[in-house]
Amino acid sequence: MAHSRESLMSFLQEHGVECETHDHAVVMTVEEQAKHVGHLDGSFSKNLFLKDKKNRLYVVSTLSTTQVDLKALSARLGLGKGGVRMAPEESLHAVLQVPLGSVTPFALINESARSVALLLDVGFQKQSRVFFHPLSNDASTAVTPENLDKFLKAIGREPAYVDFEAAVVVGKGQPPDLANLVPKDEPKGTECQPGTAESQVPAVTPIPKQVPAVTPAPKQSPAISTKKPIAAVSKAKDVARVDIASVLASVLDNVVAAAVSGVNSLTLEEEKKRAVTNSIDAAIRLRLAPDLESTLMMFKNTMYAEGFKSAIESQRHSSTRQ
Amino acid sequence: MVASQNLCFCVCLRSGVHRLRNPFTRSRRWWEVGEEREEEEEEEGANMPNEVVAMEEENAAVEVEVEVEGEASEQVVTPWTVESKDGGINYEKLIVDFGCSRMDADMVARVERLTGRPAHPFLRRSVFFAHREFDKILDSFEKGEKFYLYTGRGPSSESLHLGHLVPFMFTKYLQDAFKVPLVIQLTDDEKFLWKNLELDEARRLARENAKDIIACGFDISRTFIFSDFDYVGGEFYRNMVRISKCVTLNQVRGIFGFVGEDHIGKVMFPPVQAAPSFPTSFPHMFGDAKQSKDIRCLIPCAIDQDPYFRMTRDAAPRLGYNKPALIESTFFPALQGDSGKMSASDPYSAIYVTDTAKQIKDKVNKSFSGGRDTAEEQRKYGANVEVDVPIKYLGFFLDDDEELKRITEAYRTGQMLTGEVKKVLIDILVTMVERHRRARAAVTEEMVDVFMTARPLPHMFG
Numbered sequence: 001m002a003h004s005r006e007s008l009m010s011f012l013q014e015h016g017v018e019c020e021t022h023d024h025a026v027v028m029t030v031e032e033q034a035k036h037v038g039h040l041d042g043s044f045s046k047n048l049f050l051k052d053k054k055n056r057l058y059v060v061s062t063l064s065t066t067q068v069d070l071k072a073l074s075a076r077l078g079l080g081k082g083g084v085r086m087a088p089e090e091s092l093h094a095v096l097q098v099p100l101g102s103v104t105p106f107a108l109i110n111e112s113a114r115s116v117a118l119l120l121d122v123g124f125q126k127q128s129r130v131f132f133h134p135l136s137n138d139a140s141t142a143v144t145p146e147n148l149d150k151f152l153k154a155i156g157r158e159p160a161y162v163d164f165e166a167a168v169v170v171g172k173g174q175p176p177d178l179a180n181l182v183p184k185d186e187p188k189g190t191e192c193q194p195g196t197a198e199s200q201v202p203a204v205t206p207i208p209k210q211v212p213a214v215t216p217a218p219k220q221s222p223a224i225s226t227k228k229p230i231a232a233v234s235k236a237k238d239v240a241r242v243d244i245a246s247v248l249a250s251v252l253d254n255v256v257a258a259a260v261s262g263v264n265s266l267t268l269e270e271e272k273k274r275a276v277t278n279s280i281d282a283a284i285r286l287r288l289a290p291d292l293e294s295t296l297m298m299f300k301n302t303m304y305a306e307g308f309k310s311a312i313e314s315q316r317h318s319s320t321r322q
Numbered sequence: 323m324v325a326s327q328n329l330c331f332c333v334c335l336r337s338g339v340h341r342l343r344n345p346f347t348r349s350r351r352w353w354e355v356g357e358e359r360e361e362e363e364e365e366e367g368a369n370m371p372n373e374v375v376a377m378e379e380e381n382a383a384v385e386v387e388v389e390v391e392g393e394a395s396e397q398v399v400t401p402w403t404v405e406s407k408d409g410g411i412n413y414e415k416l417i418v419d420f421g422c423s424r425m426d427a428d429m430v431a432r433v434e435r436l437t438g439r440p441a442h443p444f445l446r447r448s449v450f451f452a453h454r455e456f457d458k459i460l461d462s463f464e465k466g467e468k469f470y471l472y473t474g475r476g477p478s479s480e481s482l483h484l485g486h487l488v489p490f491m492f493t494k495y496l497q498d499a500f501k502v503p504l505v506i507q508l509t510d511d512e513k514f515l516w517k518n519l520e521l522d523e524a525r526r527l528a529r530e531n532a533k534d535i536i537a538c539g540f541d542i543s544r545t546f547i548f549s550d551f552d553y554v555g556g557e558f559y560r561n562m563v564r565i566s567k568c569v570t571l572n573q574v575r576g577i578f579g580f581v582g583e584d585h586i587g588k589v590m591f592p593p594v595q596a597a598p599s600f601p602t603s604f605p606h607m608f609g610d611a612k613q614s615k616d617i618r619c620l621i622p623c624a625i626d627q628d629p630y631f632r633m634t635r636d637a638a639p640r641l642g643y644n645k646p647a648l649i650e651s652t653f654f655p656a657l658q659g660d661s662g663k664m665s666a667s668d669p670y671s672a673i674y675v676t677d678t679a680k681q682i683k684d685k686v687n688k689s690f691s692g693g694r695d696t697a698e699e700q701r702k703y704g705a706n707v708e709v710d711v712p713i714k715y716l717g718f719f720l721d722d723d724e725e726l727k728r729i730t731e732a733y734r735t736g737q738m739l740t741g742e743v744k745k746v747l748i749d750i751l752v753t754m755v756e757r758h759r760r761a762r763a764a765v766t767e768e769m770v771d772v773f774m775t776a777r778p779l780p781h782m783f784g
Contacts (some may be wrong), residue, residue: 153427244541295761297539304542308772308775
């Protein structure tokens with residue numbers, strides 16, 4: 001259920017967000033916008049709608065004069081080099097629910113944009129007013145920085161201001177400074193592209209090399225082809241359960257992925273690399289799986305026992321105090 | 323009386339199975355897989371006069387009817403004796419004699435389908451090969467109904483060997499695959515009654531054995547371990563008394579061979595083993611009769627315990643309870659092959675969980691081989707894989723079906739030598755024993771206490 005300009009306006013009024021809106025013809029660039037409202041008090045914003053390799057979405061809203069280096073931004077978000085690019089038009093319609101050319105922080109009023117991150121130019125704070133599109137680009141709405149913050153808090157967001165022009169070094173000793181702004185959840189309603197280089201290896205059953213066979217003699221070669229997704233991973237809702245099988249599977253996947261990426265970074269022929277990664281995969285799953293499973297089960301049992309004893313003790317303690 | 327005694331004695335001689343000891347004082351309970359004899363029983367057996375032995379043999383012969391019918395019986399399998407004349411136990415015949423059913427490939431495939439994972443090697447390789455009403459358990463599981471597992475150990479000694487671990491390894495698989503609760507009974511009272519043990523020593527051994535059992539990897543949030551001396555009472559005891567009202571003295575004489583001279587502790591004991599088959603014995607887990615009336619019980623055990631659970635299944639309907647289902651295994655081979663018996667006095671008869679890598683290597687190298695005497699003959703004629711003990715052990719512990727087939731074929735046709743097969747087994751066993759030892763070291767006293775505390779298990783299903 002997308003908001004319209006009207007419903008946005010009533011929302012702003014309801015929440016005491018002062019603003020001034022001017023209608024004009026449809027504008028696609030800041031220059032055009034300036035022709036219509038440049039005589040009024042207020043700076044212009046440029047608004048980018050970006051996505052990263054894991055299909056997480058970002059609205060980057062800056063003064064039209066601010067230079068945004070996408071490569072540097074990507075590094076500061078902890079997404080590596082070239083980790084962000086312009087989001088596809090479908091996401092614009094599906095998630096932000098605004099037409100082309102109308103990207104605006106106001107779009108985050110929509111429920112569908114719940115997991116979109118918003119990065120605001122620190123430069124906004126020095127302006128008297130800034131112009132944003134009120135969900136369509138045939139009007140411009142001016143707000144003071146304080147009222148912009150008011151709007152964001154009213155939709156349950158903490159405003160995040162970034163100095164896009166700061167030269168921030170990201171490296172071994174210096175972690176990405178904007179990493180906390182990266183959305184936590186997978187976005188809803190967007191199409192997931194098939195795996196990129198960083199994508200996770202699909203979950204596998206903990207017992208390696210075998211597939212449920214109807215015939216008594218399963219044909220199996222010790223290769224990665226034995227993988228199949230396990231239903232246990234989708235038990236995210238059931239917070240109280242500790243499912244050893246799914247923990248084991250995800251740890252093994254991470255170990256294998258780490259080892260495989262190590263091999264892939266070597267300078268070897270492709271078939272040699274493949275042979276090595278296959279053999280590492282099989283060895284890890286065969287040798288490591290039973291030992292790791294045993295360790296995990298012991299760990300779970302130890303924690304449960306400690307908790308149980310502690311509860312008994314505290315019950316005893318509180319009953320003696322009466 | 324004399325004539326009939328002689329007849330019985332002759333029958334036994336004809337059958338080629340002569341027993342100098344009284345078999346009935348050995349109390350090999352249902353989870354002591356393949357444990358053929360324990361030396362402590364020798365001292366008790368020596369005291370029994372021969373006539374009594376013969377008379378008991380008549381009872382034994384009656385119990386297993388087919389074997390007695392005048393012809394030479396090749397094997398005797400009862401809860402207290404497992405013997406065969408040659409070539410090992412004939413399991414097909416055993417199934418027919420006992421009237422239980424064979425596990426087939428369809429059933430194994432159904433298990434895989436219902437649990438969404440490959441079946442345990444023990445199922446695929448027909449180690450667990452027979453059952454009673456396991457299909458009913460699968461039917462009810464498919465409908466979303468619940469069942470629990472019941473297994474146990476008689477804690478007669480501190481040292482466990484791999485044969486002891488087999489039923490626990492399989493039970494752990496069942497617990498993980500079906501996501502069901504498990505009760506494990508430690509019959510310290512039984513060992514006190516049958517063996518030359520102090521009561522406190524029996525209790526101590528139960529606790530020590532519990533650690534090895536826990537090390538097999540059972541989930542504390544689904545598992546209740548109990549020692550009879552600690553737990554018997556309350557609803558459990560009420561079930562014991564109900565069960566005892568359904569079984570006559572003659573019946574237990576037939577099954578267990580009790581005689582007038584036996585102390586009444588032995589006669590009292592069988593209901594203790596039967597009671598865990600009924601969920602009302604565990605009110606902290608399953609609630610009362612109304613709450614638990616649709617919960618079934620599945621008992622993984624060795625097939626020699628089948629007569630015993632026939633008794634339990636006989637009593638169940640009269641008490642208004644579901645009959646427990648059974649899934650039964652073959653016997654674990656001794657290292658010296660069919661002619662040998664696993665015994666505590668001969669360390670070379672089995673691999674113990676406390677063995678070092680060197681000891682394992684020694685024992686496997688000395689084990690009974692189906693290979694030829696020299697490498698040349700081996701390459702020329704190949705090995706007898708039917709009797710080769712390392713191949714049998716690989717059948718238990720080598721998970722990969724393809725690999726097992728390849729090794730067996732190569733060995734049979736002489737492409738592989740005995741030493742090579744043994745090396746494969748040694749690697750597997752050393753890894754396994756090392757893993758068990760590490761897990762055992764991680765078992766804390768606190769963990770044992772909590773496993774053995776009767777507590778609610780809210781997450782025990784699914």
